[in-house]
Amino acid sequence: MLIGEVARRSGVSARMLRHYESLGLVSPTGRTGSGYREYSGEDIRRIFHIESLRSLGLSLRDVARALDDPAFRPSELVEELIRTTQERITAETALLTRLRRIGAAEPDGWEEVLHTVALLHALGSDSPGRRQRAALASADTAPLPVEALVEAALGETDPNVAGALRWAVARSGDGALELLAGGLASAAAEVRERAVRTIAEIPGDGSTALLRTALNGPDAAVRGQAALALGARGVADAIPALVDMIVEGRNDVEAADALSGLASRPALAERIAGKLAARLPGGSAAPPVRLRLTQALADIPGATARRALTDLARDEDPAVALTAAYVLTLRGAG
Structure with a gap:
């Protein structure tokens, strides 16, 4: 041929x-x-x-x-081809993601394109300062695509940068909630906690619904963050989780403050006092737990809280008894 x-x-x-x-x-x-x-x-x-x-x-x-x-040996060459192909796919996927995010920002000209690219690079920087400045810039003058902000917020370990990113995500609108719901379902506990903290920064019914979901999650830290946020929004469903936080000593001061805010509604004050008092019977709770419950009861109005404090004023632990007696004195003076 x-x-x-x-x-x-x-x-x-x-x-x-x-x-x-x-x-x-x-x-x-x-x-x-x-x-x-x-x-x-x-x-x-x-x-x-x-x-x-x-x-x-x-x-x-x-x-x-x-x-x-x-x-x-073909097996060695095939393994090498797999490795290089995977590297190429990873690089191309990263490029595709960056291009989509730039497109989502709807830039009007090349200057905006270049500015968006610079901010996206800064969000992935090794420098916490650069990441924080990028988050603040996005929230103020050059909005970044919400996907990029949420991804950064869910992966951020520096507390200062994380705060700036949560603020930027909150200002980006409701589009973040669906992405953050995915964060709540993450296999990584730290990602779930970052997700609930970010959701807590977003006002509205949609975020409240997600916080209710987180309130029933498997992680104590996630439940606690959801309870604090819901308590601040006046959601009574958070009461049991807030009481648990006080008993367990997890963010107990913040939990007590949230309960105090909820107790400003007379219909909830007796309910909250009853939940706190129910954790005291027979002195079975350890003295540190009884002391935390006493301190929480101090800010709850009503007859149920007063009765519980009167019993605690006779507690065998001096710190508990003195604290309860002092609170009762203040109530009497009021």
């Missing part, structure tokens, strides 16, 4: 076939009487083998080794 016909049947150009011949990859078995290259069936099979290996990403040098080196 002459070179022109081989080119038509194989899809490999005559020029490339000559290039293969110059490299020693394939040589026509014979020549015609006129001196034209003539390829045998075996030559054509080798051409197809070359093209198949090239389609996997092999260089021509590796193709030659694969076809001619008896010691060649």
Whole structure:
């Protein structure tokens, strides 16, 4: 078969076939009487083998080794191809994500494009200061796509940067809530906690609904953050979790403040006092727990809280008894 016909049947150009011949990859078995290259069936099979290996990403040098080196180990080359392909996919995916985020920012001109690119780079910087400045800039003058802000907020470990990112996300609108809901479902506990902290910064019914979901989650830290936020919003469902926080000594001061705010509603004051008093019976709670409950009861109005404090004023632990007696004195003075 002459070179022109081989080119038509194989899809490999005559020029490339000559290039293969110059490299020693394939040589026509014979020549015609006129001196034209003539390829045998075996030559054509080798051409197809070359093209198949090239389609996997092999260089021509590796193709030659694969076809001619008896010691060649394809498994090693395949592993290397997998690694380099994965690196390329990762890089291309990162580029695609960056382009989509730039498009989502709807820039009006190249200056805005370049500014958005600079902020996106800054969000991924190793410098906490640069990340914080990027978050603040996004919130103030150059809004970044909400996907980029949420991703940064869920991954941020520096507390100062995290605060700036939560603020920026809160200013980006309700579009963040769906993404943050995904953060609440993350397999990583630290991501779930960052998600609930960020949700707490966003006002509105949508964020309240997500906080209610977090209130029933498996993590004490997530439940606690959700309870504090819901308590500040006047949601009574947070009361049991807030009482648990006081008993367990987790952000107990903040939890007591949240309960005090809820107790400003008379309908809730007796309920809250009853929940706190229910954790005291028989002195079974350890003295530090009784002291925290006493301090929490101090800011709860009503008869139930007063009765509990009166019992605590006779507590066997001096610190508990003195604290309860002092609170009762203040109530009497009021």
